[in-house]
Amino acid sequence: MTIQTVSPQAVSQYSKYNAKVARSRATSEPIWVxxxxxxxxxxxxxIFLIVPLAAVFxxxxxxxxxxxxxxxxxxxxxxxxxxxxxxxxxAVPLNLVFGVAAAWAIAKFEFKGKSILITLIDLPFxxxxxxxxxxxxxxxxxxxWVGSSLIDHDVKVIFAIPGIVLATVFVTFPFVARELIPLxxxxxxxxxxxxxxxxxxxxxxxWRITLPNVKWGLLYGVILTNARAMGEFGAxxxxxxxxxxxxxxxxxxxxxxxxxxxxxxxxxxxxxxxxLALVTLMLKSFVEWQVARNAASNESA
Amino acid sequence: xKIMAKQKNILPGFNLSLGYTLLYLSLIxxxxxxxxxxxxxxxxxxxxxxxxxxxxxxxxxxxxxxxSLIGALINAVFGLLTAWVLVRYHFFGKKxxxxxxxxxxxxxxxxxxxxxxxxxxxxxxxxxWLEPLGIKVAFTPIGVIVALxxxxxxxxVRTVQPVLQDLEAETEEAAASLGANxxxxxxxxxxxxxxxxxLTGFALAFARAIGEYGSVIFIAGNVPFVSEITPxxxxxxxxxxxxxxxxxxxxxxxxxxxxxxxxxxxxQWWFNRRNTASH
Numbered sequence: 409m410t411i412q413t414v415s416p417q418a419v420s421q422y423s424k425y426n427a428k429v430a431r432s433r434a435t436s437e438p439i440w441v442x443x444x445x446x447x448x449x450x451x452x453x454x455i456f457l458i459v460p461l462a463a464v465f466x467x468x469x470x471x472x473x474x475x476x477x478x479x480x481x482x483x484x485x486x487x488x489x490x491x492x493x494x495x496x497x498x499a500v501p502l503n504l505v506f507g508v509a510a511a512w513a514i515a516k517f518e519f520k521g522k523s524i525l526i527t528l529i530d531l532p533f534x535x536x537x538x539x540x541x542x543x544x545x546x547x548x549x550x551x552x553w554v555g556s557s558l559i560d561h562d563v564k565v566i567f568a569i570p571g572i573v574l575a576t577v578f579v580t581f582p583f584v585a586r587e588l589i590p591l592x593x594x595x596x597x598x599x600x601x602x603x604x605x606x607x608x609x610x611x612x613x614x615w616r617i618t619l620p621n622v623k624w625g626l627l628y629g630v631i632l633t634n635a636r637a638m639g640e641f642g643a644x645x646x647x648x649x650x651x652x653x654x655x656x657x658x659x660x661x662x663x664x665x666x667x668x669x670x671x672x673x674x675x676x677x678x679x680x681x682x683x684l685a686l687v688t689l690m691l692k693s694f695v696e697w698q699v700a701r702n703a704a705s706n707e708s709a
Numbered sequence: 710x711k712i713m714a715k716q717k718n719i720l721p722g723f724n725l726s727l728g729y730t731l732l733y734l735s736l737i738x739x740x741x742x743x744x745x746x747x748x749x750x751x752x753x754x755x756x757x758x759x760x761x762x763x764x765x766x767x768x769x770x771x772x773x774x775x776x777s778l779i780g781a782l783i784n785a786v787f788g789l790l791t792a793w794v795l796v797r798y799h800f801f802g803k804k805x806x807x808x809x810x811x812x813x814x815x816x817x818x819x820x821x822x823x824x825x826x827x828x829x830x831x832x833x834x835x836x837x838w839l840e841p842l843g844i845k846v847a848f849t850p851i852g853v854i855v856a857l858x859x860x861x862x863x864x865x866v867r868t869v870q871p872v873l874q875d876l877e878a879e880t881e882e883a884a885a886s887l888g889a890n891x892x893x894x895x896x897x898x899x900x901x902x903x904x905x906x907x908l909t910g911f912a913l914a915f916a917r918a919i920g921e922y923g924s925v926i927f928i929a930g931n932v933p934f935v936s937e938i939t940p941x942x943x944x945x946x947x948x949x950x951x952x953x954x955x956x957x958x959x960x961x962x963x964x965x966x967x968x969x970x971x972x973x974x975x976x977q978w979w980f981n982r983r984n985t986a987s988h
Contacts, residue, residue, distance in 0.1 A: 534916065542955060545952070
């Protein structure tokens with residue numbers, strides 16, 4: 409449900425402990441215990457993470473590189489890539505603007521019901537992706553609340569791109585807000601108030617003070633939002649209608665190819681998504697490293 | 710900060726930012742979710758009850774909750790071990806392993822699903838080793854557990870890791886100098902400090918597993934009464950245009966998920982308070 413990552417700030421806070429921890433024999437385990445535990449952990453992570461990840465690329469290239477390229481340059485595959493990019497390109501900015509607005513209201517002001525609001529923002533993480541798709545079908549589907557008036561105006565939401573975008577927006581809704589709220593709360597509002605006293609307008613304060621202060625947290629939220637937006641399966645599957653070359657995103661295209669026993673092509677498209685996941689992890693590590701470095705330089709200054 | 714809050718706030722943009730937040734939240738989340746609850750009123754209470762207690766649906770609850778629970782327990786044990794090894798020990802490639810722990814968050818669930826199926830099928834890299842032992846993973850309830858373990862893997866590691874890192878070495882040194890052995894230090898000093906985090910991580914992994922769909926359906930085999938999860942029941946009913954019935958099952962899941970969300974928020978609140986009180 410909740411994507412509970414260690415925020416970059418938390419990492420920076422703790423990294424200093426890593427540096428100073430030089431454990432004596434009294435507070436560490438015998439060497440055989442350390443080796444055994446490390447071995448168990450590596451074995452566990454291998455069978456659950458590393459082997460499946462390796463399998464994606466092996467299966468994708470099993471029938472050779474030419475088959476791989478053919479599978480990716482198939483028109484249906486290309487249109488699924490395009491649709492995935494479109495959905496992410498709409499969902500990420502929408503949730504980014506929302507995240508900044510919500511964090512500004514929650515972090516800089518006191519009002520009644522704030523903790524309820526924070527819980528409500530988390531709701532989409534608690535909802536099964538399948539249900540996230542279902543609720544939009546209930547509203548925009550043929551028998552839905554506004555379904556018949558949509559038909560009158562010849563607008564398609566369900567089994568069309570708008571439905572896919574809506575479902576994607578829903579499942580990625582909390583990421584940026586969750587990242588920014590604690591960060592902006594911790595930073596307080598002294599700098600913003602100083603800016604105001606010096607005559608800056610609200611927008612100037614936002615652009616010149618608040619956003620630069622939270623830029624890494626913001627980037628972190630955007631990376632997570634984008635990864636989930638491009639990879640969402642359950643919610644999109646319910647609203648898409650699986651029309652090949654029309655309403656298939658990459659994960660849905662993977663499913664169709666797989667169910668047709670076209671494993672090489674399914675894993676070829678899947679390998680692109682796996683690469684996206686690896687790039688996401690690298691960017692995430694980079695942001696955490698940047699934040700740790702900034703914190704360290706602030707400390708020494 | 711608490712004292713400052715009492716002063717008059719001079720920053721601009723409160724009405725705009727809060728207004729936009731509430732509007733967007735209502736349009737994207739609250740109104741659509743309320744549609745699910747309103748849709749079920751099309752059914753009488755008896756009809757609703759019949760749908761949500763049908764034998765096939767009940768079998769799916771048992772599988773979904775049972776497998777989620779086992780997956781979350783596996784993650785509690787191995788997630789704690791992983792966090793421990795990542796914080797306390799040094800080995801080659803540790804940074805890469807640490808980053809890879811987040812893979813289940815970053816890897817699309819459909820990709821995870823077909824990858825796990827390929828690996829655990831009877832001709833797969835791991836499945837072919839388990840087959841002679843009489844263990845079938847893919848297309849059985851064990852496959853569901855494997856997928857749900859994968860999907861919840863980062864939660865326990867990422868909630869326990871910062872708490873372990875934050876533990877003061879001094880308390881352990883004091884325990885050692887008072888004659889405690891390592892195991893006593895762990896059970897009496899370290900474990901009491903980390904168990905709220907462990908419980909939170911466990912609850913998060915469990916809650917995530919309950920709603921999971923993409924990674925499960927490929928490996929589960931989806932046999933009614935045996936390996937059919939509740940989210941799949943919802944999809945099946947939707948495909949048969951049984952919208953009210955699909956929504957009834959969805960409402961059961963929503964209520965359980967919301968209760969879990971409140972429990973987790975309560976846990977985190979309690980756990981933060983406990984942490985700040987001890988500093």
